[in-house]
Amino acid sequence: MTALRTIIAGGRKRIGLLLGAGASAGMKKADGTYPLIPAVAGLTTLVLDVLEPEYGKQIAELRKELAPKDDIETLLSRIRSLAKVIGPATIHGLDGLGYAQFGERVCEEIGKVVNVTLPESGSAYSDIVTWITGAARDHPIEIFTTNYDLLLEEALERVRAPYFDGFTGGREPFFDPVTVSNNDLPARWTRLWKLHGSLGWCSNGKDEVIRSGKDSARHLVFPEHLKYEQTQKAPYAALLDRLRAFLATPDTLLISVGFSFADAHISARVDEGLAGNPSASVFAFQFQNIGNEACARELGRRLPNFSVYARDAAVVNGSEGVWRVPSELPSKDWGPIRSSYWAEPQGGGQHEFTLGAIEPFARFFSASRSTQVFVTPVASTAPAAVAPAASVA
Structure with missing residues (x-):
């Protein structure tokens, strides 16, 4: 790091x-x-809840076919496939044109959710x-x-x-x-x-x-x-x-x-x-x-x-x-740097690597050129929180 x-x-x-x-x-x-913006699972729930009154039968049948991977992305792929291949035939009560319109509605609702x-x-x-x-x-x-x-x-x-x-x-x-x-x-x-x-x-x-x-x-x-x-x-x-x-x-x-x-x-x-x-x-x-x-x-x-x-x-x-916490810090500068990517979770518990979340990840990048003030760790096993930046190098 x-x-x-x-x-x-x-x-x-x-x-x-x-x-x-x-x-x-x-x-x-x-x-x-x-x-x-919700991740795929949340996006699936929001979009399908809106479309349920109009396409409830098709949603239920398609999700049953696609399970366990029945999220909105996989569902839209199947809807588009059906729209292209079935023509005037019907599957779950819709023909090709009906599935094309169904796909348009799915995209429309996705657009509303992600348009923030x-x-x-x-x-x-x-x-x-x-x-x-x-x-x-x-x-x-x-x-x-x-x-x-x-x-x-x-x-x-x-x-x-x-x-x-x-x-x-x-x-x-x-x-x-x-x-x-x-x-x-x-x-x-x-x-x-x-x-x-x-x-x-x-x-x-x-x-x-x-x-x-x-x-x-x-x-x-x-x-x-x-x-x-x-x-x-x-x-x-x-x-x-x-x-x-x-x-x-x-x-x-x-x-x-x-x-x-x-x-x-x-x-x-x-x-x-x-x-x-x-x-x-x-x-x-x-x-x-x-x-x-x-x-x-x-x-x-x-x-x-x-x-x-x-x-x-x-x-x-x-x-x-x-991850293992060393008994001694490799150098006096290591504690402040480690506190920018290694912290106790909000609910308490053992310290963990935090840069898998976008907000600490972005702070780590934006602060990479900064001279920051850090609270001195009480002990090597408990990294301190980062204080606001004092100056920029």
Whole structure:
């Protein structure tokens, strides 16, 4: 962690972030409650509760067929498949056109849930942007995210930080795969790659995806059951290829938070990239205990350059072990640094690794260049809380 803090404080390393649904779910609303956007389970409940009066029979039958994986993403994939293949035939009381309309309604309700704004008082994404803009960089920061919301765009635009999401143009911004592939914009432009689509993406009627500038949610792609033809078209093919190209670059570090690595099409590219490029590394900061992070854990065991940091344990260089508190701190500076990633949970209990949650993760990054005042730990086994920053180096 000390080495990571040094690396992210400078601007020389090629660094990427991989943000999953847990990132948006881990942030609080303006009133202080959680989550800002629910994770998949919460999103499923909210969307299906609204659609129950209209599509209750279809929802019940499809979830029965798909169990145990019957979340909203898998359900929408099945609805779209039925819309394309059954034509005038009926399944569970709907024909192909009926399922197409059903899919539109699901996307509409997803759009309503994820169409939120960041609190004015600050957020984890604002802290990440502070870190991005706080150093002159040799290489651009590349953010890969499976989230559909516009929160990262909002955080960047609030401080007028330039970014490129693959689209260019004014009236109907179109996707430019050449610029995505070449990656030849200035390093101060953050790259923002929306791997599963985004609010505001739509079709222009020519089988092309454009960015509308609106909040519609009709062109989203979901994990697990992605159609081959969807992922081979722009922008999805180009964005996934960008992830692979990023990991193929020498001396690259990809840091993930809020991502379970259960999305097979993304994990496969990470696996391929690390296997073919030993100088690339992934640090996977996981929210749960190691036993509940099966997908990340498996990658960590197979790939020595894929490190997993969970609440109770870690997998480093292919070896798994639980966290242990040393009897003596390695140096006098270690206590303050450790208190930024190692703390007692809110409900009490043993100290645990905290950077699997987006808010401490973002604070760790934004404070990496700061000179901070820390309360001296009472004992080496009880790290103190971090006080507000006193000055900036």
